[in-house]
Every structure is written in C-alpha cells, then in structure tokens.
Amino acid sequence: MSGDAHVVRLSDAVVLSGGFPLLSGVDLELAPGTLSVVTGANGAGKTSLLRLLAGLVPLTTGSGTVAGVDLVEGDLRQLRRRVGWLGHEGSFYGDLSVRENLVFCARALARPLGEIDDVVHSVGLDHRIDTTTRQLSAGQRRRLGLAWLLLRRPELWLLDEPYASLDDAGRTFFDGLLGDVVAGGATVVVSAHDPLRSSALHPRTFTLAGGRIVDVA
Amino acid sequence: MSGDAHVVRLSDAVVLSGGFPLLSGVDLELAPGTLSVVTGANGAGKTSLLRLLAGLVPLTTGSGTVAGVDLVEGDLRQLRRRVGWLGHEGSFYGDLSVRENLVFCARALARPLGEIDDVVHSVGLDHRIDTTTRQLSAGQRRRLGLAWLLLRRPELWLLDEPYASLDDAGRTFFDGLLGDVVAGGATVVVSAHDPLRSSALHPRTFTLAGGRIVDVA
C-alpha cells in the first residue's frame, strides 16, 4: 500500500465514452479502512465511478490516485490487481463449475486450494459446487462473486449494487462480511439505492447526480 | 380471456432442465385482477416459476393452464402473446435506440406510435430516447423494460425482481403502476426478496423453497 493517507483521491475526474461524459468532474477522497456508499438516481454515474476506481476505464481529464496507482501515469494493471470488483453481472467462465472457477482464481493468485471449500461454504453454495455457473440463479451468481472476492481479499473492494438479487440470508451474511472487511483495514465502496441495512456500519454516503458528487453525508 | 375463474392454475407442476428439477411440484391458483408476490431463498425457483407462467419453458410433468392456454396441449405462442415479461436483464435490441425499440414493439402489436412519447416520459427516459440501449445504465434498462410493458398492456404481468437497480423515484413510480394495473383488472406476479414497499397493495405472498411452494400468506 502507498504511503499516502488516502486510498482514493480524485480531483475533477472526467470520464468520456463515445463523446458522452459518464463522469463530469468528480472530487473524492477516501481514507483506508472506511466504508463508503455511493448513491444517486438511475444513470447518475455510480457504476461509472466504480469502474474508474477499479481501473476498468481510463480517466479522460483530471487527476487521481487509487491504491497508490496514478490514474494518468500509472499502470492500471497494478491497480486492478489490488481491487476486488463485484459487478451487475458476475458470470465468470460460464462453462466451468463453481469449484473450477474458484480453483482458477486461487491458482492465479497463488492461494492454497484448501481455502476454496471454506469460502464456498461461507457463501452457502456447497450444494452447487459442481454446477456449471451458467446454470446458477441470479442470487447464486452474486454469491459466487462474493466467494471470489473472499479468496482474493483485496485492499479496495468495489461493489456495484451488492444487495440486488441476494436473499435475506445472503444480505445478512454480506453485512457481516462488510464489517469484517472494514475492521480488517480494507477500504470498501458500495453503490446502492437503499441505505445500508446494518446500522452498526457507519458509512459516508456520496450522492451522485449528472456524473458529479452533489452531496456528502 | 378464458371463462375459467382463474388466470393461473398449476397442479403438481414439474420443470426439468438437464435432468435437474427447477420446479419440483408446484400447485398454484391465481384469480384475475390480483397481485401476488413470489419470494424465497436464492435458487428456490422464483425465476423458473415465472418463466413457466410466461410459456418460456415447457412443463415436464403435471398440468396447468395460464391465461386460458393449456401448458401441456396448448399453443405456448398464444400464451406468450398474452403475458408481459420483465426479466433480470431486459436488453432488447442493443443496437437500436430506446425509441426504435419501442417503435418496433408498437408496430408488432399494431399500437399507435403516438403512445411512445407518453410512455417514455412516464418512465423518465425522455433525455435518453435516442440513446442506443446498449449504453443505458442498469436502472435505465429496467425502465425501458417497464416502458415496453406499458405499451403492451398484457393481461398477465410477470416481473422478476422489478425493484432491483431501480432508484427511489423509479420504485415509487413502479408502485403506482402496480396499483393501476391491478385496478385495471390485470393479474400481476412479482418475484422479490423484500416485502413490497407500498402497503396500499394487498398482495398474496407465496414462499418457494426447493422448487415448491412451502408457504402462502
């Protein structure tokens, strides 16, 4: 991790896609070990902001540093390696089973394969461990995404509407996970349309509108 | 509509996919003009049940009638023509704009094109009407799905997690819509993980588990 006191520091960040400004000038600073919620109307730019932080889209103008990597000059691959991403659809390799996907991930990160069973158990997918991921239900796919992140244990977690399509047990588990992760010193940014369920977590809430942050609470 | 008092009548419905029972024996009767919520854990079979009702998957064993069409003997195409479907991903033709997609729909159903502007306005997509749907945000895509249904005005609405990725304004609009639709005599089946927001609607709630209905409230 960098010596910088902030994990995320954006200043006047603009992201263009096909001439359209997905983000129209975002200033943002996030300290390590914090939980932030990004909210805002549909199309406000939440997903775009998270993608920028994950190094999945390049910065067009403005400047920024994420997890010690400069968004303009730095190596975005370095950045991606440090973040964990849970998107609207987390499908991975649809032709491989739950276990095979996680084995691939563990091997890629040189993690012990023994962790896989625990992780699968904790997200409640034991009985689907050998099912091809294409056949999973929406919520099960989301759970597999969480399992993947649990194996990764990144320093910056970027979660795009994590509650969507999780059932009640899944949400409770997720809340517990959020607490653990933040307590463990990682930084978490969540996009959501509802306030977080657990009041034990004390997130800062950023409201986006028109590709900018218009409110911080 | 058929003379039958029920819009949906399933008895011991089993749906297999690749040897796996998505539904393991569902009995269900729904009267016209009612609102029902299907809930249950991830992978319980909510999406599968809605797909069966929409005529998108065939019944393996058991019997059923939906909107007057027999699921075993009848013409599923007739059934599909009577239902409106809003799925996890409502992408339509990604290369066409919002307006072009709706024009296609209106032409296919021989609806006046004049309705399109109203419908787009009511789901709040006026400022994206000429945007290619591939570029829409998750919530905007969901709104387009609603617009499509508003044009269709089917007799049976099947909505799979309609709240997911809608913002607050969208949800409020959706609740209002549900009320109107049910008051208008159509039947609505919604799958959801949360209880419905509006208490003015009095839905019956069916809880699924392991591919069966285990609780009715």
Place this chain on the structure above:
Amino acid sequence: MIRTAMLVCAKDLRIELRSRVLLWQVVPFGVMALLLSGLALGPAHAGNSSAGPGLFYLVSLFVALLMINRSQGIESTPGTKASIATLGLDPAGIFLGKSLALAIELWVTGIVLLGGAVLVLHTALHGALLALPSILVTLAAMAAAGTLYGALTAGGDGAATLLPVLTLPAFAPLLIAGERSFSAALHGGSLWEWWVIVLVALVAYLAVGILLYGVLEES
C-alpha cells in the same frame, strides 16, 4: 405475415446500417478472402479463369456463414429472446423478414465480390453479367436456408460453431448448381438448366421455412 416480415426485415437492416458491419467488415473480408483463395491455390490455378466461379461461390459461402451467424446473434441475447418471444410475432413472418434482410445483405456483398472476381480473377465481365440473375437467386436461397438453419441451432450449446456444420452440407447443392450455372454463363453452356435447380431450391426452402419455422423456435 407480410406485415411482420416487413417489420422484421426493416429492423434487421436498420441494425445492420447502424453497426456498419457489412460495409466495414464483411465486404473487406470477402475481397480479402477472394485474394487469399487465389493466392493459396497458386497462380497456376487462380489465374486460370475457370476457377473464378468456384472461388466466387466458396467465398460467398463463408461470407454467408458470417452473416447468418450475425443475423441470429441479434435475436439471441438473453434479454432479447424473452421479450421478443412475448410479442408473439407470426413465425412465418419472422422467417421471411430475416431471410429477406439476409438476402439483401448477401446481394450487396455478392455484387462487390463479383466485381472483385472480374478484376482479380480475370472472370469475363460479359459472362459475369449474364450469370448475375442466377447468382442473385442462389444467394437468396442461401439466405433462406441459412435463416432456417440459424433457427435450428439458436440458443443451443456452441451455436456459433454448430451452424456452419449444419449449413455447409445444405449449401453444397446450391454451391454446385450456382457454380455450374456461372460457368455456363462464362463458357456458353445452357444457362437455364442449373438456374431452374437453384430456383426450385429457393422455393423449397421458403416453403419449408414458412411451414416449419414456428416449430423450431424455443417452445
């Protein structure tokens, strides 16, 4: 049926115009493939104008496979399938519309390729023009057959690779008849004989498609 066909055809062509795949990708691919086929066979065979019709149809075939794949791809993104299915469009109309759109696209490519054959493979211009009607009919038959086979494989496992396996043998008679009639136009044989075979194939595919397309759609 006709109304649905027009609607579907217009939609497919609009998507095509929007993405410009035909202009920027398929046509250059065809020209490229024509050149390469000539190269791969070596000057001895290719320079020889008698290989022209064969190469022309071989390349058209691969172009057609690309286009069919695309034409089906439009319909089979997960969201599209369910929403379009609930429109309950007349399947015969869908079949005709998609076939027509595909045929128009193939005609455009075919004419460009024909020009290429004249320039590059020394195919006689006069013969090429004589062969044009039979070429258009052959390409239309390919479009109808392709739409039918595209629906056969749609949504299945590995649809993109299954499609060529199934279509290639179906195209074989078309290819042969087309080639013979093209050759006849070049070397002054009887034009009509082969032309009629292709026409019969086109009508047969259209009839089968109109009758059975609905059966192929996911139930």
Place this chain on the structure above:
Amino acid sequence: MIRTAMLVCAKDLRIELRSRVLLWQVVPFGVMALLLSGLALGPAHAGNSSAGPGLFYLVSLFVALLMINRSQGIESTPGTKASIATLGLDPAGIFLGKSLALAIELWVTGIVLLGGAVLVLHTALHGALLALPSILVTLAAMAAAGTLYGALTAGGDGAATLLPVLTLPAFAPLLIAGERSFSAALHGGSLWEWWVIVLVALVAYLAVGILLYGVLEES
C-alpha cells in the same frame, strides 16, 4: 509468466473439453469444408493433387477463424472481463497460454484435415508426413497471430466479423509460406527455405505478443 500460461492454457482446454465443440463441430466443419472446396473447384482442379496444400491451408484458415473467435468469446462475456481483469494476470502469460491452447486445438484439427487431404485430395502420404513439421509450426504461428488479433478486436462492436478482416491479411504470408513448404514436401523442392520463414513468423508473433499483449487489453 510460464505459470500463468499453463494456468490459462489448462483453463481454455478444459472449457473446450467440456463443451466438445472441437470434436462435434469444428472437425466435421473442416472435413466438410475440405470436401466442398474440392467440389467448388470442380474435379478438374481438385482431383489434381497440386491443389492439395492450397485447399488444406484454406480450410485450416477458416477453421482457425472459428476457433479464434471462440477462444476470445470465452473471455469477453460482460461479467468475465471485469473479474478476470482484476486478477491482474501477467498479460504475456495470458497471451502464451491462450496461444498454446489454440495451437493444440489447431494441431488436432490440422492432423485430421491432413488425413482428409491424403484420402480425399490424393495428397501423397509420404509428402504429407514430410510436411507435418512445417504444418505444425504454421498452425502455431496462426494461433499466436490469432490470439494477438483476437485481443485487438475483443469487446469491440461486431467483434466476430471484425476479427477475420484483420487476421486475414496477417495470415496471408503464413498461408503462402505454409503452402509453398507443403508443396515442396510433396514435389521435392527445398523444404527448409519456407519452413524457416514460418518459424521466423512464429517467433516474431510470439515476441510481439509477449511484449504487447498487455497494451492491447482494454486499458
């Protein structure tokens, strides 16, 4: 790099084995295409054994295009791309692994097609065996080039049709050199000359891929 390559290669091959697309679809397609190419050229050209190498490579080319498309398709479903990108795998390793998996798949198809050419196109068995090393190298070069170009077009609009346009010109030299070296093996020309060209191309593509693959991935 090597570890990543092995990992990626194993994953691609496992997906291939799982879906059996190679066995059930690509190999029959190749055999079919070989037969059809023979037919399209008419017995006069095809029966003539000198067309063998050309047709063999022409068909291999189309098979390769199918396989490259599939190999990239695995990586580019919307969900996959983001999650795999955040694994931060070494791009040189990804490139090598995907190229190797593709090469193995092409080798399997190539050997079957070679058998087909011997049986069907009267290519001399002795010559075919002599040509085998150069064929394997050529197919490997195609795999490397294909992976590189596949990444170039990945995620773009109409990737499936853009790919062939870009790869075709890149494959042209490979195709020519491969065909010449195959012909030399058949008719007793100098084997080494063309063989070396292909080998150089393979090494060049591998070098470029190792250096630049990272640049091509969506930044």
Place this chain on the structure above:
Amino acid sequence: MMKTLSQRLLGPVTLVLLALTFWLGLWITPPDKVQGNLVRLVYVHPAVAWVALYVSFGTATIASALYLWKRTRSMVMDRIAHCAMEVSVVFIVLTLITGSIWGRPTWGVWWAWDARLTTTAILGVLALGYLALRRANDDPALRARRSAVFAILSAINVPIIHFSVQWWKTLHQGATVFTSNRTLLIHGSMAWTLLISFIAFTMLFFWLLRARYRLEVARELHGHATLDEALAQRRSEGAF
C-alpha cells in the same frame, strides 16, 4: 417382457443370412473375368449402401415426419428417428470404407472427385450433424422438433446421391444391379447371393435398430427412477 416369435427370430435369422451371404459370396460364386476376386465386394457394398441410404436414413426421415405431424406425434417416433440415424452413421461409414477398398484397385485411388462419393460423404456429415444438433439441445420437445426438421431437410440428399451417377457422368458404377426397368443384369448364383445379401443387411439394420431402441428406453426408464430421487433431493433443499 413378452416377445413375439418374429422378434425372437430376428437375431438368429439375421446371423444365418449373413453367414450364408459370406459363404456364397466367398466360396460358391465365381470370380469375375475382369475384376477377379474383387467382384465379391458386390455382395457387401451395394447392400450396405442400400441400407445406409434407404432403409436407415429412410426410417429416420419417415419417423421424423411422423413426429412433426401432429396426429402421430410421440416420443416413440423421436426415439426411432434418433436410433435409426445412429445406425445410419454406421452404415454410411461402412459404405465409404467398402467403396474405398473397392475403389483402390479398380480406379487406382481411395477417393475420387466423383459426385456419388462426395454426396455420400456429405450425407455422412449430415448424419453426424443430426447427432450434434441433438447434443446441443437439452429440452426434449424442442430437441425432437428441431432434429426432425433437420432430418427431413437432410433427406433431400438421398435422391441426389441416387441420381448423381446420371446427372454427372462419373466414375461410379451406374445402376447395375437393378436397372430402371427393374430387371436384374446379373444372373445365376451371383443374383441369388446378391439378393440374400440385401435381405441379410436389411435385417441386420432392424436388429441393430431394435437393440439401440431398447437401450434408449432402458436409459429413459433409468432416468425416471432418478427423477424421483432428484425431486426428493430438490425438495429437501428447502427444509432447513
């Protein structure tokens, strides 16, 4: 399971007829003036080809058509079509092999760009395509309909194969066994042996078809047994 007498006799009679064919073909009939002993392939190749094209592919096509026709639609037809097509693949491959073996000495090559040979090979790929198409679809009803349509479209190739020797002047033997006016051009012991070979291979087809069909039924019965298990297991997922 009750077996009728004819069912009981199918296997043994087939074996006896095949044995008879080989005995007559190899020892009793005379060698040919031109072809010598090679002519004995005439007792295998035409019969095998006949079964491949007309008997087995034909069965598959008719069963497919019956499946598509609403009044005779049943999974039995689908199963017959599927099994017949699998047997057809075997016979098409045998046709190609025996033809190639015959072609090597007579034409000097294993394969020629002959219309009949090519179209036969195409039929083989079509039959494989049929099986691949079945594999690619899970849903039984959809699979049955799609493969039935494909089988019927593929059957167009059969008359093309048959007439190919007339349409294209080619290497392959024209109609020698049965000419268009239905008279045998071959006489004496050869004619009898030929006739027996046709009957023997046709019966072999029905024998194989029945065996394959039973296997399929057994597989599906087994499937039903596991269905109850699968249902029970799925239901138990809800019970915590």
